[in-house]
Amino acid sequence: xxxxxxxxxxxxxxxxxxxxxxxxxxxxxxxxxxxxxxxxxxxxxxxxxxxxxxxxxxxxxxxxxxxxxxxxxxxxxxxxxxxxxxxxxxxxxxxxxxxxxxxxxxxxxxxxxxxxxxxxxxxxxxxxxxxxxxxxxxxxxxxxxxxxxxxxxxxxxxxxxxxxxxxxxxxxxxxxxxxxxxxxxxxxxxxxxxxxxxxxxxxxxxxxxxxxxxxxxxxxxxxxxxxxxxxxxxxx
Amino acid sequence: xxxxxxxxxxxxxxxxxxxxxxxxxxxxxxxxxxxxxxxxxxxxxxxxxxxxxxxxxxxxxxxxxxxxxxxxxxxxxxxxxxxxxxxxxxxxxxxxxxxxxxxxxxxxxxxxxxxxxxxxxxxxxxxxxxxxxxxxxxxxxxxxxxxxxxxxxxxxxxxxxxxxxxxxxxxxxxxxxxxxxxxxxxxxxxxxxxxxxxxxxxxxxxxxxxxxxxxxxxxxxxxxxxxxxxxxxxxxxxxxxxxxxxxxxxxxxxxxxxxxxxxxxxxxxxxxxxxxxxxxxxxxxxxxxxxxxxxxxxxxxxxxxxxxxxxxxxxxxxxxxxxxxxxxxxxxx
Numbered sequence: 001x002x003x004x005x006x007x008x009x010x011x012x013x014x015x016x017x018x019x020x021x022x023x024x025x026x027x028x029x030x031x032x033x034x035x036x037x038x039x040x041x042x043x044x045x046x047x048x049x050x051x052x053x054x055x056x057x058x059x060x061x062x063x064x065x066x067x068x069x070x071x072x073x074x075x076x077x078x079x080x081x082x083x084x085x086x087x088x089x090x091x092x093x094x095x096x097x098x099x100x101x102x103x104x105x106x107x108x109x110x111x112x113x114x115x116x117x118x119x120x121x122x123x124x125x126x127x128x129x130x131x132x133x134x135x136x137x138x139x140x141x142x143x144x145x146x147x148x149x150x151x152x153x154x155x156x157x158x159x160x161x162x163x164x165x166x167x168x169x170x171x172x173x174x175x176x177x178x179x180x181x182x183x184x185x186x187x188x189x190x191x192x193x194x195x196x197x198x199x200x201x202x203x204x205x206x207x208x209x210x211x212x213x214x215x216x217x218x219x220x221x222x223x224x225x226x227x228x229x230x231x232x233x234x235x236x
Numbered sequence: 237x238x239x240x241x242x243x244x245x246x247x248x249x250x251x252x253x254x255x256x257x258x259x260x261x262x263x264x265x266x267x268x269x270x271x272x273x274x275x276x277x278x279x280x281x282x283x284x285x286x287x288x289x290x291x292x293x294x295x296x297x298x299x300x301x302x303x304x305x306x307x308x309x310x311x312x313x314x315x316x317x318x319x320x321x322x323x324x325x326x327x328x329x330x331x332x333x334x335x336x337x338x339x340x341x342x343x344x345x346x347x348x349x350x351x352x353x354x355x356x357x358x359x360x361x362x363x364x365x366x367x368x369x370x371x372x373x374x375x376x377x378x379x380x381x382x383x384x385x386x387x388x389x390x391x392x393x394x395x396x397x398x399x400x401x402x403x404x405x406x407x408x409x410x411x412x413x414x415x416x417x418x419x420x421x422x423x424x425x426x427x428x429x430x431x432x433x434x435x436x437x438x439x440x441x442x443x444x445x446x447x448x449x450x451x452x453x454x455x456x457x458x459x460x461x462x463x464x465x466x467x468x469x470x471x472x473x474x475x476x477x478x479x480x481x482x483x484x485x486x487x488x489x490x491x492x493x494x495x496x497x498x499x500x501x502x503x504x505x506x507x508x509x510x511x512x513x514x515x516x517x518x519x520x521x522x523x524x525x526x527x528x529x530x531x532x533x534x535x536x537x538x539x540x541x542x543x544x545x546x547x548x549x550x551x552x553x554x555x556x557x558x559x560x561x562x563x564x565x566x567x568x569x
Contacts, residue, residue: 051446077448089443091436093503102432103447129439148448 003062004029004184005050005152010059012049018057019045020208025186027152027201032178032185034195034216036230037205043188044086046205047154050186051083052076064151078105082150086157086188088141090129097125099140100147107149114143117173135166142173153177153185159194167194174198192230196220204229252427261506265412269405276404282516283411284472288489289496289508290415290422291465296494297502298426299458300438301350304359304490305366306466308346309339311485312369313467318386318474319379326392328475332414335471336464343463347456363487370485385481389474400476407476414472415509418465423505425461434458435503495538 005027013019019042027033035043048054050061052073061068068076077083091099100111115122118139124132132140138158145153158174159167175198177183189195196202196216204212204219212219212229219225268279288310295301313335320331349361373380380386393399398406425431436444437451445451474480483489492515493508500511518537523530 053442053446072450073442073445074448074450077446083446085443085446089440091439091443093435093439094432098432098435101429102436103444103449104429105448144447 001028001030003027004031004064005186006060006062007050008060008062010046010049010061011057012045012054012059013057014045014054018208020049022059023205023208023210025203025210027184027186029151030182030184031201032183032187032199034192034199034202035186035188035205036192036202038229038231039190041205042208043205044156045208047083047156047186047188048085050076050154051081077148077150080149080151082145082148082153084138084141084145084153084155084158086160088134088137090132090137090140090144092128092130095126095128096121096132096140099129099144103144104147105149109146109149111147114146117146117176118143120169135162135170138162138166138170139173142170146177151184153183155185155187157188157190159189159191171195171198192226193220252424258506261509262416265416269408269412273403273405276408278516278520280404280408280411280476282512283408283415284469284476285493285496285516286509286512287411287415287418287472288466288469288493289500289512290419290505291462291469291508292493292497293502293505293508294422294426294458294462294465296497297504297507298431298438299434299455301455301459302355302358303362304487304494305362305364306462306493307485307487307489308362308366308369309343309463309466310470310473310489311366311373312342313339313470314474314480314484315373315380315386315470316467317471318389318480321389321391321475321478322386326390328391328394328410328471331391331475332468332471335467335474337467339467339470340460340464342467343460344456346463347459350459351452351455363490366485366487366490370482370487373482373485380480380482383482385479386474387479389478389480391475391478400478404476411472411476414468418468419505422465426505430454430457499538499541 003026005025007023007025010023011018011021023046025033025046035046037043045054049056050068052068052071056069063076063079063081066079068079071079091102094102097111100114104110115125120136121139121143124136129137129140142155142158155174158170162170171194174187174195178185178198187195187199196219199216202212202214202216202219203210206229212225269276272279288306291309292303292306295303316338317331317335320334325331346361346365350358353361374382376382377384391400394406394410398410400406426434433444433449433454436447436449437454441451470484473484496511496515497508498511499514500507500509518534519530522533526533
């Protein structure tokens with residue numbers, strides 16, 4: 001299976017501050033990667049650098065055989081990278097339907113399929129973005145990223161701050177995307193156990209460096225490693 | 237075809253459908269031609285100001301580009317149409333198209349300065365461009381007439397049939413027609429994915445870019461289109477008054493149109509028109525009973541309006557707009 005995303009020796013940060021040091025990551029086509037680590041280790045910076053909103057100092061980001069290093073975020077999105085940021089960033093003056101259609105690109109994902117995946121959005125299609133609950137905003141953020149018809153989906157803490165019942169619904173949707181639809185993805189999650197079961201591979205970041213890399217199933221089975229790198233919440 | 241697909245399609249089409257209030261608005265705009273035959277010159281000014289405000293609404297209301305120098309394009313359009321007519325091409329529609337092209341090109345040239353900056357940069361750049369053009373028009377007297385204005389403009393009858401008269405009959409119907417056609421284009425544009433993408437950029441430019449929407453290109457495009465709309469308004473001034481003075485490039489034009497849009501409310505296309513009606517009506521009424529101090533009363537009105545009254549107009553209009561289609565949908569289902 002070929003590499004969809006290949007990151008080599010990536011160094012990135014904000015202004016003068018370096019956050020990521022010589023990071024190497026590979027995501028194979030049709031595979032999902034769990035990006036794990038404690039708070040402040042550079043997980044969001046890595047995802048933001050892949051989409052191009054954080055400055056890359058050195059290294060290579062190759063996506064689908066193409067060097068992304070000098071491309072603007074819109075060109076990376078067109079190349080097939082969908083991004084669901086931590087803040088969700090719903091377009092608040094657009095309705096749910098308009099949020100989806102404003103960014104639509106041709107492909108198998110369309111409004112009907114997004115509504116089929118998140119029926120709750122269909123019921124609220126005429127509501128403005130700022131009238132949605134946190135869970136609905138997250139569904140909309142994922143739906144909007146899917147409307148780009150991406151080859152790779154970047155999800156930054158998709159379940160953060162959501163009610164358990166909504167978390168379950170979102171995890172089922174992600175499971176469907178990665179397992180049934182065969183979409184590639186990178187998922188950042190504080191609570192490792194939630195996503196290790198639905199991803200193929202995992203890496204752990206610590207202080208801006210990759211300290212552990214392997215199969216998700218192996219890490220899930222290794223309570224000692226989980227405890228060591230991610231703490232009690234992840235291990236328990 | 238699935239039920240869900242039907243519902244999605246119907247929902248997308250609903251935003252493009254004409255509301256009853258919109259149809260009534262335009263019918264009323266036409267009816268005033270017969271209802272107020274003695275006020276056609278004022279009505280013509282309202283129609284032109286409404287078009288100018290519509291142009292500002294495209295960039296401010298939909299794309300979030302603030303401008304204090306939008307009169308640059310109004311003035312450019314007025315001089316373009318005026319000069320064309322003065323030099324022998326007096327057909328109003330040709331003059332209108334020429335003015336739109338000239339102003340649009342100027343907008344395209346200025347757009348790189350606009351799309352990259354923040355609000356403060358945009359305010360200064362737009363103001364600066366307008367001041368530069370004002371000074372060029374003032375200094376280049378051999379072309380523009382300088383402080384005396386551009387004279388000797390002769391406009392042919394519209395479509396070769398309708399001559400411009402002293403009472404503003406042809407002028408009002410001509411300006412209203414141009415406003416309506418350009419409004420239709422703007423309405424279509426703003427209800428398209430292009431219009432949605434502009435609002436997405438206004439809400440969150442970075443997020444829009446990461447969703448595949450190129451902010452710089454879209455902002456440059458809408459700025460160019462808005463400049464050509466302002467040029468059309470300028471052409472209407474030149475053609476219906478058959479005179480162009482430096483006043484068309486003056487700062488107060490840019491400030492007035494901003495006030496008009498604030499009064500009517502930006503971001504839904506009708507704000508400029510409603511604002512133009514209120515602004516011109518106030519200006520005409522107040523200046524009639526206190527010619528010396530009308531600006532004082534306008535100023536007082538604006539202060540009170542911004543503090544208290546704005547939500548009344550905007551809220552009322554938006555309520556009507558949102559209620560009507562809901563009732564229509566309710567009856568159908």
